[in-house]
Amino acid sequence: MSVHDALVEGGHRVIPVGIARDGAWHLSDPTFRPFRADGRAVELSVPAGVLRVVDHEAEFDVVFPVLHGPQGEDGIVQGLLETCGVPYVGCGVLGSALSMDKDLAKRVVEAAGIETTPWQRVFRHDWDMGQRSVMDGAAHTLGYPMFVKPSAQGSSIGVQRVEDETRLKDAINSAFRYDSKVIIERAVDGREIEVGVLDGPRASVPGEVIVENGFYTYDAKYADDSSRFEAPAQLSEAAARRVRILAEQVFAELGLSGLARVDFFYDRVSRRFLFNEANALPGFTSISGFPKMWIASGMTYAELCSHLIDAAFTRHEERSRLAIR
Ligand SMILES: Nc1ncnc2c1ncn2[C@@H]1O[C@H](COP(=O)(O)OP(=O)(O)O)[C@@H](O)[C@H]1O
Ligand SMILES: [Mg+2]
Structure with a gap:
């Protein structure tokens, strides 16, 4: 390990x-x-x-x-x-919980004026009350293709791309196996750009997940080699600067600390960055995206580990100094 x-x-x-x-x-x-x-x-x-x-x-x-x-x-x-x-x-209770819940994270990020993929949230209660109206509502406001996801999961578990109405119901039902809240998103034709962030907030150079079929599935993440990670991502200087600033803003807005990876789609059509999700405990093996982005930013893996440990002590001391009453 x-x-x-x-x-x-x-x-x-x-x-x-x-x-x-x-x-x-x-x-x-x-x-x-x-x-x-x-x-x-x-x-x-x-x-x-x-x-x-x-x-x-x-x-x-x-x-x-x-x-x-x-x-x-x-x-x-x-x-x-x-x-x-x-x-x-790493992150505390609030930042961890908030970034785990995609719906709430998107709400907070959007309220801070950062663009995010258009979405609709569905509570189990809404789904039980009227499947037809949920599906019609999503088709009307988002249009096909869509992505259906459990609000709080990860590793692409329960995430499905839905091309048309025939598959939507099954996709929603299967997302509800993992969480009692599901989000339906408009599918974006975008590059998957990620940024590592440390306390400061301080952003790494951006990286890019390059996926064969445009969907970074569980298998693509862990099992096969249909995807690769490139750091730094090939972006213009201005675009790289923009996404780093956005990542730092997201880190602050979501109350993250220690480390986080903030993921965006870089829309091929509008050339805008859309916030996708934040990960409070990003993959951390030496071949994972987060360390690769910091290595590309000039840090060694060992330096990154000891920096995180120092930050843990600093945060602990700061929190212990806070007044309780
Ligand atoms: N709205 C979307 N448009 C296009 N692709 C998407 C969209 N949402 C998710 N994906 C694809 O599905 C993958 C997993 O979704 P994501 O929201 O990142 O969930 P997880 O937390 O499981 O990583 C993404 O990396 C991307 O390849
Ligand atoms: Mg993801």
């Missing part, structure tokens, strides 16, 4: 903890692939923030979360770490 190796090389002592499917925390062997959380059981004590490994305690200074999706990237683990008073890398 890249983060593990970089931290060890940087002189840190790492206690790798994995989360099993049932939610239990275990010591894990990061060199074993596929990664398995099957070592001795651990628990984090509240409020002392001590890791109890079966019956002996391990002291640590900071947590580096390397997680994806709901129950990890959405503020839940961050809330636990806050409760334990433990410094941790």
Whole structure:
């Protein structure tokens, strides 16, 4: 695991903890692939923030979360770490939760005057009350093709491109398997431009996901090689500057901290950037987009890791200085 190796090389002592499917925390062997959380059981004590490994305690200074999706990237683990008073890398509870919920993130970003892909949100209640009116409403305001997604997921899970009415109902039903809120978006003919952001906010050079068939699916992300990531993205200087500023604004508006990757579509027709989503815990292996963009901006992977750890301590100290009453 890249983060593990970089931290060890940087002189840190790492206690790798994995989360099993049932939610239990275990010591894990990061060199074993596929990664398995099957070592001795651990628990984090509240409020002392001590890791109890079966019956002996391990002291640590900071947590580096390397997680994806709901129950990890959405503020839940961050809330636990806050409760334990433990410094941790990355975004806090609000920024994590807000960027996990695509509908709410788009609302906040749009309210700040940043363009986002036109969308409609559907609560399960609306869908149960009238499928016809939801589908007609989407066709009327957005038009085909559309993208249907669970509002809070990731890794393209439950995301479907819908070409016409025949597939819309199934797509919405399957998105509702993952969340009780679904968003329907107008399909954009755009390049997928991403920006890494660190505290400041400070944006990296933009990168681009180049996908074979215009849809960055789960398999394209993790399983096959039908996509590649280019950093820096081939953009004019002015366009690159524009998207970096937008990414920094999104970082601030969504209350993000530590690190985040902000994703846009660069509309081929209007030549405008449309906010797609923000990721509070972006992929972080040495071949993931986020580190690649920082490496292209002149930082090494190891520098990035130690910068994030320093930022975790700074944020923790700042928060502990805040008045409670
Ligand atoms: N409105 C859209 N227009 C065109 N392509 C889209 C749109 N929404 C999503 N996609 C495609 O689907 C992929 C996954 O959607 P995204 O909203 O990024 O969800 P996730 O959080 O799962 O990454 C995107 O990377 C892009 O390839
Ligand atoms: Mg995405």
